[in-house]
Amino acid sequence: MAHALSKSSFIRGVQCIKSLYLYKYHYKLRDAISASQQALFSRGINVGKIAHDIFPGGVDVTPESVFKYSESVKKTRKLIESGTEVIYEAAFIFNEVLAAVDILVKRDGQWFAYEVKSSTRISDVYRLDASLQYYVIKNAGIELADFLILHLNNHYVRKGKIEPEKLFTAVSLLSECKKNQAMIAEKVHELKKISSLTVAPDIKIGKHCFEPYTCDFMGQCWKNIPPNSVFELAGMSREKQFELFNNGFVKISDVPADYSLEKNQRIQVDATNSGKELIDKTELAKFLLTIKYPLYFFDIETFMPAVPMFEDTSPFQHIPFQYSLHYKNSKTDTLQHTEFLAEAGTDPRKEFITHFLESTKDAACILVYNRTFESSVIARLGNDFPELKSEIEKRLAIMIDLMEPFQKRHYYHPMMKGSHSIKNVLPALFPDFNHKDLAISDGTMAMGAFEQLQTETDIFKIAELRDNLIAYCKLDTLAMVKIFEFLEEIN
Numbered sequence: 001m002a003h004a005l006s007k008s009s010f011i012r013g014v015q016c017i018k019s020l021y022l023y024k025y026h027y028k029l030r031d032a033i034s035a036s037q038q039a040l041f042s043r044g045i046n047v048g049k050i051a052h053d054i055f056p057g058g059v060d061v062t063p064e065s066v067f068k069y070s071e072s073v074k075k076t077r078k079l080i081e082s083g084t085e086v087i088y089e090a091a092f093i094f095n096e097v098l099a100a101v102d103i104l105v106k107r108d109g110q111w112f113a114y115e116v117k118s119s120t121r122i123s124d125v126y127r128l129d130a131s132l133q134y135y136v137i138k139n140a141g142i143e144l145a146d147f148l149i150l151h152l153n154n155h156y157v158r159k160g161k162i163e164p165e166k167l168f169t170a171v172s173l174l175s176e177c178k179k180n181q182a183m184i185a186e187k188v189h190e191l192k193k194i195s196s197l198t199v200a201p202d203i204k205i206g207k208h209c210f211e212p213y214t215c216d217f218m219g220q221c222w223k224n225i226p227p228n229s230v231f232e233l234a235g236m237s238r239e240k241q242f243e244l245f246n247n248g249f250v251k252i253s254d255v256p257a258d259y260s261l262e263k264n265q266r267i268q269v270d271a272t273n274s275g276k277e278l279i280d281k282t283e284l285a286k287f288l289l290t291i292k293y294p295l296y297f298f299d300i301e302t303f304m305p306a307v308p309m310f311e312d313t314s315p316f317q318h319i320p321f322q323y324s325l326h327y328k329n330s331k332t333d334t335l336q337h338t339e340f341l342a343e344a345g346t347d348p349r350k351e352f353i354t355h356f357l358e359s360t361k362d363a364a365c366i367l368v369y370n371r372t373f374e375s376s377v378i379a380r381l382g383n384d385f386p387e388l389k390s391e392i393e394k395r396l397a398i399m400i401d402l403m404e405p406f407q408k409r410h411y412y413h414p415m416m417k418g419s420h421s422i423k424n425v426l427p428a429l430f431p432d433f434n435h436k437d438l439a440i441s442d443g444t445m446a447m448g449a450f451e452q453l454q455t456e457t458d459i460f461k462i463a464e465l466r467d468n469l470i471a472y473c474k475l476d477t478l479a480m481v482k483i484f485e486f487l488e489e490i491n
């Protein structure tokens, strides 16, 4: 009972048949997974297990390894024949396509399939995935009364113990699944033919390389795209980028002078072509005039548990657990530093905000990089702790965005590649000052490290993770100090 296609290879093949071919026959050519992506994959707890509590007492037929799915198929068949009414990871094969549904339930003599998703909305991929599963299960002989997605309910607010019935929202996709059956059968037929190919299908790069997922063979198919290509033009739709590319304009320097571009794209093109930075001293001076001392440089880290860990929180709510503050009481004062990193296992919010308010009580100005994010997290704490709201509002009133001069192009360097993110601005200004040597080098990894701390018991590992988090966050605010001093210097 070998299978030619699984749910994931089907989705891959629908995105691009070349990707499916390369995955089957040249697996090693896949792009390496970055540490940040790895942190993302290993994040969070198994939401599926919590959904089991809605349908308790089921038999789990999850195979020991992905190579043993045929055993799960046999077990599922036997359980159905013996009258079992709840099966977790129920597996079926039809037409060499394998599908395992998270929960299969028999109620009043009818079968219902539930697929559990750790997200708060139903994507097009989930709809396609459900249609494929329906195709396999129905044709394997199980008539489904309904096929439902159980996704996380973003209006759920935890009160006491997790209530699975309220945590999830069930949405029927039955009519969509039925409507898609002819298309699924046709796609299965087409994708199974990939097995007989001896060379990779001739598929050109296109929008499909990014939709629905960024393909993991881009290192292969995109290797001849040079640096400073039109695909680096920030804020330009993929359609427009490919329109340029397909008309022979591969590099930014190839873009015709009269080609219609937005203001920031024109700045990017001109700066890339001249290799020179752009400085608007008048606007920069106006920005710098808003800065007052004592001046604080503030950066926070948050994590977003899919299943709320703390009272009065919702799925994927940003929970702040760490901050770094560099500060100077006057322009000539020496730079000082303070920080906060919560202990794992407890709700960090109250301690975080109390510590922050105390540390910034003398601040005249708090510089952040991306005020929208930082201020929304801090403002939410004002709702969580109304007794602190007026103090929190005072801090929000003096929060200034260091990103603004870059976002508004008061300063632009060709190395910023059209972006105003600190990850692009910092290396453009200080090529040797970066996070490369740190064990944690971005916010996703910091999130992953703090989530790991929730269950870590090895005291040495705990100490190492905490040291890594502190080093990372501290470097972020130090980077802000350097960026600010740079702006002062060039003005």
Ligand code: SF4
Binding pocket: 015, 016, 017, 018, 019, 020, 022, 203, 204, 205, 206, 208, 209, 210, 215, 216, 217, 218, 221, 222
């Ligand atoms: S990079 Fe693009 S063309 Fe190449 S396999 Fe992936 S999706 Fe297909």
